[in-house]
Structure formats: structure tokens, C-alpha cells
Amino acid sequence: MGLMPKRVKHRKEQKGVIRGNATRGNTVSFGEYGLQSLQRGWISARQIEAGRVAATHFMAGEGKLWIRIFPHKPVSKKPAETRMGKGKGEVELWVACVKPGTILYEVGGLPETVAKDALVRTAHKLPVKVRFVSRRQAI
Numbered sequence: 722m723g724l725m726p727k728r729v730k731h732r733k734e735q736k737g738v739i740r741g742n743a744t745r746g747n748t749v750s751f752g753e754y755g756l757q758s759l760q761r762g763w764i765s766a767r768q769i770e771a772g773r774v775a776a777t778h779f780m781a782g783e784g785k786l787w788i789r790i791f792p793h794k795p796v797s798k799k800p801a802e803t804r805m806g807k808g809k810g811e812v813e814l815w816v817a818c819v820k821p822g823t824i825l826y827e828v829g830g831l832p833e834t835v836a837k838d839a840l841v842r843t844a845h846k847l848p849v850k851v852r853f854v855s856r857r858q859a860i
Contacts, residue, residue: 724766724792725815733797733809743822749856751787752829754836760849763816764825766792772826772843779839784830786839790817819849 739761749755769788776786792815799810819825826843828836837853844851 723770723815726791726793729795732795732812734795737818739818739820741820743820746789746824747822749824749827749854751789752785752827752836753856754829754831754833754840755789755824755827755854755856756840756843756851757854758819758823758825758849758851759821761820762849763794763796764790764792764819764847764849766815766817768846768848769817771846775842775846776826776828776839779842780828780831780835784828784836784839787827787829789824789827790819792817794818824854825851
């Protein structure tokens with residue numbers, strides 16, 4: 722299986738509501754360039770992995786990629802054509818809850834044009850709108 726926690730306190734969680742903007746994880750910390758979320762939403766473990774594969778394939782062994790989000794939240798689903806009742810469904814997938822401003826991926830050790838192309842390919846795999854950002858230079 723893809724990204725998921727090794728163990729959790731509770732197998733199933735309620736949906737919840739994602740409120741506000743990101744106050745942590747909203748700056749480029751590891752690489753020179755990053756992909757920043759502009760919308761709130763859930764990004765599944767499969768989408769995170771698809772973005773990683775797209776970026777690393779394009780980078781062709783050059784530079785380094787950091788994934789700044791992790792799918793901690795279990796999402797349950799009932800089977801198709803099941804009657805109401807009989808409790809909550811089994812865990813179907815794991816998602817990362819993303820707020821506007823969260824840095825999703827970072828790259829380093831690449832020229833800006835190559836980094837931008839790699840992150841644009843990654844952005845096509847994601848269900849939220851994103852933008853390309855660079856590390857703030859100290860003056």
C-alpha cells in the first residue's frame with residue numbers, strides 16, 4: 722500500500738471541516754522552489770504518490786524532491802448498493818487535509834526552468850489549485 726500511518730489511535734474519523742489558512746508549513750524550507758496550495762481540500766495518498774512519480778521522472782536523477790504533506794486522515798466508504806444502517810463503512814483511503822498556503826512539494830538543486838516544469842507536471846496530478854513559489858532571499 723502507499724502512504725499511510727504505521728499505526729493510529731482510532732481506525733475511523735469523522736469528516737470534519739477545514740477552516741482558515743495554513744500558519745505552519747507555509748514557507749519553502751528545504752529546497753529552492755515549491756508548490757503552494759491556493760485551495761483547501763483533501764489530497765489522497767495516491768495523488769501524492771502520482772505527483773512524486775511525475776516530478777522524479779522529469780528530474781531524471783538530478784536535484785532533490787521533498788514531499789511536505791502526509792496522509793494522516795482515514796476516509797471510510799460503504800460498499801455500492803448497500804442498504805442504510807449497519808454502521809460506518811471500512812477505511813477506503815488515506816488523505817492529507819490541505820489549507821490554502823500549505824507547501825505541498827519542494828525541489829532543490831535544479832535551475833528554475835527545470836524546477837518549474839517538474840512542479841507543473843506534479844500540479845496536474847493534484848485536485849487543488851496551486852502556484853509555483855521560490856524561497857525568499859534575505860537582503
